Amino acid sequence: MKLTTKGRYAVLALTELALAKENSLVKITEIAVRQNISSTYLEQILLLLKNSDLIIGVRGPNGGYKLSTSPENIMISDIVNIVEGRMEAKGCVSKSGSCTGVSGRCLTHDLWDELSRHIELFLGQISLKDIIAGNVLGRSSPPKVLELK
Amino acid sequence: MKLTTKGRYAVLALTELALAKENSLVKITEIAVRQNISSTYLEQILLLLKNSDLIIGVRGPNGGYKLSTSPENIMISDIVNIVEGRMEAKGCVSKSGSCTGVSGRCLTHDLWDELSRHIELFLGQISLKDIIAGNVLGRSSPPKVLELK
C-alpha cells in the first residue's frame, strides 16, 4: 500500500464529488482549481477511477463526474488501491523468487504482510461519508474500531 | 511513514544482529552476502542506525556491529523512523501553507494524520525480539495488541 500525492489527490477529488449535490456533475477543472492541482494530471487519476467504476463520467457541455454510488459505500482503501498499485508487501523476494534465504528463511516477511493488512483494514473502515462528516478522528461510530487492549 | 527497501533492509539487518550471539560482532559483508544486498548500500544504512545509537560499530579486524540494547527494547518504528525520514503526513499544505482551502478547508487532513499515527502505533508495538520469535502474526502475547472490537 503505497501512498503518494496521486492517492491523496484521488481521495481529495472524490471527497469533492461526495460534497456535490446528489446526481450533479462536477468538472475536472472545478476540482483542479479549487484544490490547486494540475487539471491534466487529475484527468489521469479520475480516468483510473472511472475505469474501475467508482465514478461516472459524462461528456459534452455541462458534463463532468459524479460518484457511481453513495459516499458511505466508497471506502478509502478502494480509492487508494485503484490509483496506486497494490503494494507487494514482501520485501524478501530478492532474486530466486523463493522466500527461503540463507539466513534461515525470511523472518521479516510476516511483518510487512501484517502491516499492509493492517493499513488496508484501517482504510477499509473509513468511507467518503466519514470524511465529509469529519468522522475520522476519534471514531466512536457503530462500525468496528481499532483499539488498544 | 514512508516504506522503501531502505527501511526493509534496515529491519532485516538488525534482525540479523538480533539473531547473533549476545555481544558478538557481525560484519556488514556477512549480512550483505546472506541477504543478497549491496554491501556499500548497507553501509550507509547501518551508519544511520549507528549515529542514532541503535547499534554500535567496532572498527578494525574482527570488528562489526552489534545492537546497543537487547532486541525486546528495539521497536520496528524506531528503525524505520531513523532510516526513512519521518513522513509529512499532511498532503494538504499545497502552497500558501495554510490548510484552509477554498473548498471548505482541508477535509482529508485528519485522515492522513490518523493513518500515519496508526502505522506508527502498529510498528511501535513490535520489537526485534518479536520478529526473531515469529511473534508478529496473530499476536496474542502479553503486550498490547491491536484488535477488532
Place this chain on the structure above:
DNA sequence: GTATTTCTTGACAAAATTACTCGGAAAATA
C-alpha cells in the same frame, strides 16, 4: 449539421526520489 464542451487516450518529458557506487580516511589489531 456545426460548434462547443468535456471527457478519453496515449505518448512523452521534467522533476524528484531511491538505490547504489566510489574513493578515501580513521581506528583497531596484529
Place this chain on the structure above:
DNA sequence: TATTTTCCGAGTAATTTTGTCAAGAAATAC
C-alpha cells in the same frame, strides 16, 4: 607497518512520480 574493518562525503544511475501535450470521441445546444 600492513591489514581489516567501520566511517564519511560526494557523486551517479535507475526508477518512480508528477506532470504536459496533442489529438480524438461523445454528447449537447444551436
